[in-house]
Every structure is written in structure tokens, then in C-alpha cells.
Amino acid sequence: MRLVIATCSVTYSGRLNAHMALAKRLLMVKADGAVLIHSDGGSYKPLNWMSPPATMRVSAPDEHQAEAGIKEVWTVSATKSDDTLKILISEIHHDSSHELGTDPGLVKDGVEADLQRLLSEQIERLGDGHALIRREHPTPIGPVDILAKGPQGTVAVELKRRGDIDGVEQLSRYLELLNRDPLLAPVSGVFAAQQIKPQARTLAEDRGIRCVVLDYEEMKGVDDADSRLF
Amino acid sequence: MRLVIATCSVTYSGRLNAHMALAKRLLMVKADGAVLIHSDGGSYKPLNWMSPPATMRVSAPDEHQAEAGIKEVWTVSATKSDDTLKILISEIHHDSSHELGTDPGLVKDGVEADLQRLLSEQIERLGDGHALIRREHPTPIGPVDILAKGPQGTVAVELKRRGDIDGVEQLSRYLELLNRDPLLAPVSGVFAAQQIKPQARTLAEDRGIRCVVLDYEEMKGVDDADSRLF
DNA sequence: CTATGTATGTCGCCA
DNA sequence: TGGCGACGTACATAG
Missing domain, CATH: 3.40.1350.10 (Trna Endonuclease; Chain: A, domain 1)
Structure with missing residues (x-):
């Protein structure tokens, strides 16, 4: 799992279109390709995300983007559909990766x-x-x-x-x-x-x-x- | 927002009871008191969580817990209900805090x-x-x-x-x-x-x-x- | 504040 | 794999 704190803007295109203006957020990249974008509030649902399986491609900004101060472009694509998440990164404040292994999971006591x-x-x-x-x-x-x-x-x-x-x-x-x-x-x-x-x-x-x-x-x-x- | 990678076990008690065995996971603590526990797979839904508003209390393990190798006990309580999340931490692999500010939010189109x-x-x-x-x-x-x-x-x-x-x-x-x-x-x-x-x-x-x-x-x-x- | 319908719902079961 | 029901559903909006 990779954790990145970055100033970024995000565009989602898939079942609907959604856009998020430039701000500092947490980007979580999971081992299965899932990407979650969390702010510092709200419940467990991220502001935006890509469900696994997915692949992420990191590229350099084009000329226009570079002028706007963008340093990196992440393009996250779903494997099974043409859903796409595009993350334009202006600044990375933190970046760390961690090996978690598979989780034994949750045991529920039914209702x-x-x-x-x-x-x-x-x-x-x-x-x-x-x-x-x-x-x-x-x-x-x-x-x-x-x-x-x-x-x-x-x-x-x-x-x-x-x-x-x-x-x-x-x-x-x-x-x-x-x-x-x-x-x-x-x-x-x-x-x-x-x-x-x-x-x-x-x-x-x-x-x-x-x-x-x-x-x-x-x-x-x-x-x-x-x-x-x- | 505080990000902790820890080996931990988790118990939730509220509308139902749920338990997670000892494993290495991500603990996300948001500014509003929300706590999310993510593994390295699955979609955007965390394995377990506490919705905001909530408060977290960190305490030392009791004798029995200390014998089992537990270093810290996090008790997360919902403000409005008696839902409780108890996180027993054996080892902390990473711990960092980040100031994100309020998010401008998401604009949707096509609903x-x-x-x-x-x-x-x-x-x-x-x-x-x-x-x-x-x-x-x-x-x-x-x-x-x-x-x-x-x-x-x-x-x-x-x-x-x-x-x-x-x-x-x-x-x-x-x-x-x-x-x-x-x-x-x-x-x-x-x-x-x-x-x-x-x-x-x-x-x-x-x-x-x-x-x-x-x-x-x-x-x-x-x-x-x-x-x-x- | 309650009530109600939507959701990028997600998740698990079972044919 | 696809349909179906449950979910700690979450979430926004109208009354």
C-alpha cells in the first residue's frame, strides 16, 4: 500500500463525470490497483476512488499542465470497464509504501x-x-x-x-x-x-x-x- | 489526518459486534474523529471504521494485554451513540500526521x-x-x-x-x-x-x-x- | 429534524 | 458469472 499526501485535482469519468478542485488530500494506492482519495473529514467513503482491479500509469505533464504547476499526472484505469480517474499532482508532501500482506478479515456477529x-x-x-x-x-x-x-x-x-x-x-x-x-x-x-x-x-x-x-x-x-x- | 501502519486487532461493538484478528493494517484518523481501518485490498470500504463525530482515547495495556504483546490500546467512541471501536496495537510501523484543511468537494454530473x-x-x-x-x-x-x-x-x-x-x-x-x-x-x-x-x-x-x-x-x-x- | 430515494453504492450468497 | 438481498449501508434533498 502506497500512501501519498499531495496537492492535486481529480477528474473521474465513468458511470458519471465528477471533478474535484485543487486541494491537499490523501491518495491511497492499494496492492490490487484500487485508488482512494480521502479528505480530512466525512465518513468512510472517499471523495473519489477507483475500484479494483485497476492499473495506474504515471506520466509527465504536458506543456499546458506544466505551466499550471502540475508535476505529475496519474491515470488510473479500471481493468474491466473504461472508467478512468485522472489525478493532476501539483505537490507531493509525503510518500511512503508499506507491505501489509493479506488480511484475515472481519468476523461479524449477526443481527x-x-x-x-x-x-x-x-x-x-x-x-x-x-x-x-x-x-x-x-x-x-x-x-x-x-x-x-x-x-x-x-x-x-x-x-x-x-x-x-x-x-x-x-x-x-x-x-x-x-x-x-x-x-x-x-x-x-x-x-x-x-x-x-x-x-x-x-x-x-x-x-x-x-x-x-x-x-x-x-x-x-x-x-x-x-x-x-x- | 494521522496515518498509522500498525499490527493490531480490532473489536467493534455497536449495531452489531465484529472482530478482526491480529494483522498489519492502515489506521486513518481524521480531523473530525473518524477512524478508518484499511487492508491492502477491497474497494473503498474499510474493513472496520468509526463514523464522525467521535473521540479517541489512547491508554496503556492492562497486565493481561501487555503479556500478549500489546503496546497501546485505542478506544474510539462515537459522540452520538454508544458505538465503540477498540484497537489493540502490538507494533507501530509508521506514524505520520498531516494538515489537509477543508476540501472544496466533489462536483458530479450525470446523475x-x-x-x-x-x-x-x-x-x-x-x-x-x-x-x-x-x-x-x-x-x-x-x-x-x-x-x-x-x-x-x-x-x-x-x-x-x-x-x-x-x-x-x-x-x-x-x-x-x-x-x-x-x-x-x-x-x-x-x-x-x-x-x-x-x-x-x-x-x-x-x-x-x-x-x-x-x-x-x-x-x-x-x-x-x-x-x-x- | 425526519423521511425518502439514489448510489461510480459494496459485499456476500447461491444458482 | 449473474441475479438477488443485506448493509454498522452512506448521502443528499425535500418536507
Whole structure:
């Protein structure tokens, strides 16, 4: 990995065009050819970048560029597309390279899996008289998060951390399919999420899908209380 | 901005828990307290990070940590939440700080907003005899990008840079809703994008939605020519 | 400030 | 390889 602090201007041309005026920034060049341009603020997203795999060519400025005080021109090209990043460097303040090796990576402790487990254990949150049939019920177009038996018949549950329209569409597709199965039909839908957006709620209710907002902390609390019994 | 190349292990605790084993990595500390942990591969996303505003506290290792060869412990805490990033440093290979100042920022060109403006001004690209009714026509499930009057009645346009299946789904929902309005009905659909994926085209045409591929550069050229008249 | 839609999204899974 | 869903999504903008 090469780290360069430079005064530079940058132009990106690819899926869109973007330009950055002359300023002092960090240029990070990774082993796989990726280039990241970071300023001293903002979140993890760089101001501009080139995704790997990519190759970088360093060239001298042309006459016009040299007059403008440009010392070096970096042209970064994506291998698989014609995306190009052009970095015009006026001054290099720092330049160092480092051998990092491959990273063992990140181990995550899941969230959605937890929510699904908790709702399975607390299936009565869907309403009185509900019983779990199974989690991850397979269908030809993907697994239904939770299938339950309710007072009025089978219930298919789509579970999200944040419920938006896409989730309602997903559940609608499952419902259409499940209702073709005479052993299951009629199957009604429940859209369960920690937060449901108004538009998603409107669409869901328009299609006869019930919305259930889940309180994760509360469910977690019940779970902890249950655990303490053993 | 401070740049540190260090052999370290990292633990994140917040909306989820995540852990990274001991390895050599780049630690970037920004002026606003943001911390980014990058390896020598991948795209612009760091392996782990803390979003600003945040504060970092450097402390000595406890006895147990010192035995494990840890020299320094960085505890990064988000200001607005209780998210925490804990970095255990075994060895520092490089450490430098740089004053960057505020960045003038990025100017983008060619996003959906630009396309929408250009298509509104060049509405005849939908076909002869089209007239703009309005942009961002509001509906209960969201705004329709462009509403126009065509030779056969009202036309609802969904605009994308890259036309994908979900865009067709979105337009379908709008059409269903708009066609319930007797003042507008019948409303036909046009799916307009710089690039339309084959599956999206198939789905759209199956639903009687017309597909229009837009040449942004060409539209931009016409726009520039128009501008020069004034 | 909240709500909502876009993104050069990126990333991982699975057929 | 391509489609699909999740993401500590981030981010800008409109209400």
C-alpha cells in the first residue's frame, strides 16, 4: 500500500463525470490497483476512488499542465470497464509504501439472524393463537423467513430490520406462490420489522398484508429473562 | 489526518459486534474523529471504521494485554451513540500526521437529476406529440419522475441511469395507482434509462411498458447547444 | 429534524 | 458469472 499526501485535482469519468478542485488530500494506492482519495473529514467513503482491479500509469505533464504547476499526472484505469480517474499532482508532501500482506478479515456477529430467532421463540408477537411451523421455509423463489399457523390459517412472515417497499414486494411474491399450494392456502402475510416506512405500510395494507413493528430491545429482554431460568 | 501502519486487532461493538484478528493494517484518523481501518485490498470500504463525530482515547495495556504483546490500546467512541471501536496495537510501523484543511468537494454530473432535467426539456425523445405535464408528480406511494401528455393519453415515465427489474416494478405500482384516477386514466408507462437490462426490458414489454434508451451525451450536447443561444 | 430515494453504492450468497 | 438481498449501508434533498 502506497500512501501519498499531495496537492492535486481529480477528474473521474465513468458511470458519471465528477471533478474535484485543487486541494491537499490523501491518495491511497492499494496492492490490487484500487485508488482512494480521502479528505480530512466525512465518513468512510472517499471523495473519489477507483475500484479494483485497476492499473495506474504515471506520466509527465504536458506543456499546458506544466505551466499550471502540475508535476505529475496519474491515470488510473479500471481493468474491466473504461472508467478512468485522472489525478493532476501539483505537490507531493509525503510518500511512503508499506507491505501489509493479506488480511484475515472481519468476523461479524449477526443481527437479522438474531431477530429471526427471537421472533420464532416469541411467535405470539404476531397475535394470540400463533404457532411456529418453520423458519426459512424453502420456495422456488427463495426462503420465506418464518411460516406460522394462525387462527385464520397459515401465515407467511417477511422479516426486516428496516421495512421498506422492496420487502413488501418480496412478501407479495412469496404469498402468490404459497397460495397456489392447496395444502397451505389460504396463506396471509405479515410484514414484521423494527421500523416500517409509511409507504411500505400503505402498500402492504393495500394488499391485505398485516404490519407488525418489533421492539428488538424488548424481545432481547424477554430472551435474556428466559435464559436466566435455566 | 494521522496515518498509522500498525499490527493490531480490532473489536467493534455497536449495531452489531465484529472482530478482526491480529494483522498489519492502515489506521486513518481524521480531523473530525473518524477512524478508518484499511487492508491492502477491497474497494473503498474499510474493513472496520468509526463514523464522525467521535473521540479517541489512547491508554496503556492492562497486565493481561501487555503479556500478549500489546503496546497501546485505542478506544474510539462515537459522540452520538454508544458505538465503540477498540484497537489493540502490538507494533507501530509508521506514524505520520498531516494538515489537509477543508476540501472544496466533489462536483458530479450525470446523475438521475440531470437526466430528468434533460428529458423534461427534450420530452419529444419519448416520441412525437409528447408534452410535459410535470416532473416529480406526487402519489401516495412516491413521486412519478415525469408525467407527460402523449398522442394516446397520459404517459408516466420512470427514469433510471441503469434500467433494472426493480425500476419496472416501481413503474408498475405507479401505473396501477394512476389508472385508478379517472381524470388521468388511461395512463401508459415508459421506462427510460441510459441502459436497460434485457430482463428488465422483457418484463416491461410483457406489461405493456415501452422502453426508451437515452443517450446522455447526446442529450447533454443538445442542452449545451440550447444554452449557447442565450 | 425526519423521511425518502439514489448510489461510480459494496459485499456476500447461491444458482 | 449473474441475479438477488443485506448493509454498522452512506448521502443528499425535500418536507
